[in-house]
């Protein structure tokens with residue numbers, strides 16, 4: 001197991017069991033006399049890995065037939081472009097709900113291909129909340145509606161998805177994928193870079209409703225068409241094999257934790273321990289998000305001064321807790337507590353918060 005308590009925002013902690021398994025298999029994959037990275041991506045062995053990863057991902061997120069899972073490269077940031085490239089017809093409109101930095105980037109890419117409509121933005125409030133009810137103004141007939149389920153930098157998460165009409169729904173779930181039960185079949189497309197909750201960087205997971213592909217633009221570069229990867233089971237070209245291999249192991253680990261229901265129970269307790277420490281500090285810590293929009297994956301907060309924040313980070317590091325600096329664009333503190341971060345690590349951090357406040361408050 002790692003010797004630090006890792007609160008990195010991404011790439012982030014991976015389950016110790018998975019890392020140990022990789023260590024034992026990396027030189028000689030299951031008696032093949034070579035590593036997985038040296039095999040053909042068209043070998044039976046790798047085909048089995050990719051098929052199992054797709055099956056397990058669909059089972060864990062809770063979708064049935066009619067959905068496919070593909071494993072591609074380019075990170076979630078490439079998806080910001082490929083979604084409108086494939087599904088925003090020339091002159092068409094797509095609605096975006098923007099609740100933080102990643103949503104801003106997503107809508108910006110869409111302007112290259114059509115007319116994104118800013119259906120909601122919580123920028124005015126400093127991205128402290130998700131929009132509700134009348135704060136959302138959908139357009140008449142959008143090609144799709146895009147949201148970011150968890151804004152990793154601000155630490156703002158939908159606890160429930162609002163009613164967004166009948167247009168195909170697209171979700172960037174990079175930082176809370178498979179962390180809690182959701183009604184995934186409300187979505188036509190969900191994408192996530194793997195490096196927060198699913199595995200190492202270098203592989204991006206896309207879940208897509210197969211019937212939506214029929215309406216996709218055809219004049220899109222082959223590698224950037226979703227249909228290319230769906231038709232070829234993610235084997236049109238050489239996929240990121242090592243990342244998919246680890247992702248497959250992480251999904252098996254997650255199933256052993258009781259799937260999303262099991263992990264969600266632990267994630268609730270993890271987040272409660274940290275927000276509890278923030279709320280118990282009599283204003284010493286100020287949470288960034290409003291309580292109804294608090295992220296259970298990225299806990300963001302400020303201290304009374306930047307000097308105290310600096311001290312906090314130094315002393316936390318001395319106590320073996322790393323990765324707690326807020327994103328460079330917002331400052332403050334951010335504890336990223338993805339699936340692989342244990343309850344004990346969160347409790348240790350929560351008592352550090354209480355001690356630090358008692359000494360410095």
Ligand SMILES: *Cc1c(COP(=O)(O)O)cnc(C)c1O
Pocket residue numbers: 010074075076077078102148150151152172173174175193194196
């Ligand atoms: C990290 C992140 C991204 C960017 O992911 P890359 O794989 O680095 O491109 C996009 N959206 C969200 C919500 C993220 O957390």
